[in-house]
Structures are given as structure tokens and as C-alpha cells.
Amino acid sequence: MHDMMASINKTDPEIYSLIRKERERLSNGIELIPSENVVSIAVLQAMGSVFTNKYSEGYPHKRYYGGNEFVDSMEDIAIERAKKLFGAEHVNVQPYSGSPANQAVFFALLKLGDTFMGLDLNAGGHLTHGSTVNFSGRQYNCIAYNVDKETELLDYDEIRKQAKEVKPKLIISGLTAYPRKIDFKAFQEICDEVNAYHMSDIAHIAGLCATGVHQNPVPFADVATTTTHKTLRGPRGGMIMCKIEDKFDKNGKKNLAQKIDSAIFPGLQGGPHDHVNAAKAVAFGEALKPGYKDYCRQIVKNAKALAGTLMDKGLELVAGGTDNHLMVIKLVNKGLTGKGKEVQNALDEAGITVNKNTIPYEPGSPFNPSGLRLGTPAVTTRGFKESEMKVIGESIAKIIDGYTDKKTIENVKKDILELCRQFPLYPDFTVLE
Ligand code: DSN
Numbered sequence: 001m002h003d004m005m006a007s008i009n010k011t012d013p014e015i016y017s018l019i020r021k022e023r024e025r026l027s028n029g030i031e032l033i034p035s036e037n038v039v040s041i042a043v044l045q046a047m048g049s050v051f052t053n054k055y056s057e058g059y060p061h062k063r064y065y066g067g068n069e070f071v072d073s074m075e076d077i078a079i080e081r082a083k084k085l086f087g088a089e090h091v092n093v094q095p096y097s098g099s100p101a102n103q104a105v106f107f108a109l110l111k112l113g114d115t116f117m118g119l120d121l122n123a124g125g126h127l128t129h130g131s132t133v134n135f136s137g138r139q140y141n142c143i144a145y146n147v148d149k150e151t152e153l154l155d156y157d158e159i160r161k162q163a164k165e166v167k168p169k170l171i172i173s174g175l176t177a178y179p180r181k182i183d184f185k186a187f188q189e190i191c192d193e194v195n196a197y198h199m200s201d202i203a204h205i206a207g208l209c210a211t212g213v214h215q216n217p218v219p220f221a222d223v224a225t226t227t228t229h230k231t232l233r234g235p236r237g238g239m240i241m242c243k244i245e246d247k248f249d250k251n252g253k254k255n256l257a258q259k260i261d262s263a264i265f266p267g268l269q270g271g272p273h274d275h276v277n278a279a280k281a282v283a284f285g286e287a288l289k290p291g292y293k294d295y296c297r298q299i300v301k302n303a304k305a306l307a308g309t310l311m312d313k314g315l316e317l318v319a320g321g322t323d324n325h326l327m328v329i330k331l332v333n334k335g336l337t338g339k340g341k342e343v344q345n346a347l348d349e350a351g352i353t354v355n356k357n358t359i360p361y362e363p364g365s366p367f368n369p370s371g372l373r374l375g376t377p378a379v380t381t382r383g384f385k386e387s388e389m390k391v392i393g394e395s396i397a398k399i400i401d402g403y404t405d406k407k408t409i410e411n412v413k414k415d416i417l418e419l420c421r422q423f424p425l426y427p428d429f430t431v432l433e
Pocket of ligand 1: 098
């Protein structure tokens, strides 16, 4: 048995007790936020390692400080594993998270005020894809594309038409709440037709892309960004993958890979988080093992099972279901327009963690939206299969129908606790005990 908490237990009981409470919350509840996961003990250990002590501005074998020989080897391994996993020409593992990764791509490829296109936030884009309250929408000119109002699907002919009118310098493909497959090749073709860079943000579905469970844009997109902590099941962090050659600047002083690297450091960040990069290397190593593909396949099977149960119980889903790891429940037909927050809170009380979310053409507001976003990466790691997803789906439907009823919440909470006891979290590890 390992015990990473033996020391903090004595030296800082205040923080120790909060860590312990968080562990209990995770153990006794169902985690359905699609951007969260449960990392391995090896990933936890790498994150808690002495690499956190080091400064290593620069890139492997070209650092500004001494003492980096082991950091260099570790970062080399992280890069090589990521290249193999995704079929990438060039990889930068230093982004602190997904948002700085995206910001660095803007720095590398656009000038302030340049026009780009990204998916509307309500329809499942991301803040950094051009939201007016984010750097991307404030410092650059974003013309958002949307999903079709009827089907709630991406309409590639419409996006092409819009791109021809807008003439963007960059088009972002990718999602945080779009439940269907994305045709990244179609985005690439549109970008080629209108002379735009193609940046694919695969943060949510990176694991599915790496294993062929979803089309992988990395081999052909100019740039792909990702976080490392979602389906990829690594530490909280980011990564950029790109082509080496810049298709619009073949004879420039820097190629595309060099532009991306210098946008991260020294353009945006200082020293990389070496302990996190070590944990990224560990997670990429785990994802290269055969069992990871089975895990990714099961994520999608579980999502389809959950979506099926919810629809059988009369709930409506954005775009009519899911092809990936997530789904968005539309509360509108239940008379709960703008009530996402209240239903989220009731589910929380019952031990089911989801997040309120906007739906396409949202009639409410981002803080009081009309949707709930659910996903299966974390519960699949925990070992849940289709039969457990049915129990969870039925529980969610009960809460939605009786979200103000304490008795309903109490009864569901008992069922959820019983389910959780059958699937203990970190069973062989006294971490946080
Ligand atoms: N906050 C993340 C998500 O939940 O999708 C995206 O950055």
C-alpha cells in the first residue's frame, strides 16, 4: 500500500481535511462532467514529484538554467509519446492548459484584429473560440458559425458559404458541448478553399481521436490543441501539435513549429510545469497501451447507453443523441427553460455531478441556461458499463421530474451511494486516507 498523505496529514491538517473531503465527495458521487476524469496513481505520483522544484525556461537541450539534464530527458519522452499517439509532426507539451495553448496559436498565426471563425459558445464552442468576454473575441474579430437550428448539427455547406464571405485567416474546429461527430476533413477542405489556417481544438475528444474512435485531425490540420486531463486522462495541462511547415510562409524566417514554440515561450509563458509534464508523459504512456483503446470505445458505448435511457424517459437531447463522450439535455420541453442551475443543484444533492449548459440558440442566459451537459469519461474509468448507465439515466430523469422534492432527492441519493460502493475509487491506494 502507498500512502502519499502520511506527511501532510501531520503537517497541515487543515488542507489535509479538505483533500480528504474532496476524495469522499468523488467516492460517494457519480462524476458526469464530460471534461473531468480520474487519473492513475502513477499520474498522481508524477505530479507530486520533485520535478515541481525545477525551473527550465526554454526547450529540451536549449535551457536558460543549469541542472536540466533529467527534465530534458523527461520532456523528450513526453514529446515522442505524444507524436506517436496522435501521428503529429511537431509537439509542444509546455502549455499550462487549454486556454493558453489556444492563445499561443492566436499569437503565432494572427495579428491583433484579424478575422477568424469559431463555433458559437451556446452551440458547444469554447470561450477561447471567440467569446466576446474572452481575449479571443476582444482582441480579434470573431465571426461565429452556428449549428443548424432544426437539426442542431454542423452544416458544412453553410460553414463553407460563410467562410467564403468572411474570408477568415483562421477557422477553429472543435467543441466543448457538441455531442455529434465532427468532420475535421471537411473543415480542412474549407480552410484550403478560403486560404485559412485550420486549428482543431480536440481537448474534449483527444483520447477518442488518438485511438481512432473519432476521426483524428492531427495528421492533416495545421494546428491541433488539446488539454491533457479530459478523455486523455492525464494531469491538468495543455499541448499543441502542428505541422512543421507553414503553408502560407514557406520561406519565412521561422517555420510553423518554431512559430508555435516561440509563441508559448517566451511569447506567453515562463518556466514549464515540469512535474505536470512528467505526469503528461506518464498518461501518454498509458494511452499507448492496448487497454486504452478499449477504454475509449467503452466511453462512447456508455454515452450511447446513457443517452438512450434519458430519451426513453422522455428527455430531449441536443442533436438527438450522442456520437462521442457527451450529451446535452434540453430542459425546455419539460417547462424548465432557464432552470439548468436549479436542476444541477438538485442532482448535486443526490450525488450526481453535472454542469448546467447553454443549448443551441439558448432562450435563457449563460448563468441560467436551459441545458445540462453530461459525459462518461470519469464513470468509464471507474468501471461502469451500460447497465450502470441505465441506473444513472433513470435517476437523472427522476430528479429532473422532481427537482424540488426532497423525498425524491433523498431516495435517489441512496441508490447512487449504493452504486458507488460497488465501484470504489482508488481501491488499492490509501491516497488521501
Ligand atoms: N471548462 C472546460 C469544459 O468543461 O469543457 C473547457 O475548458
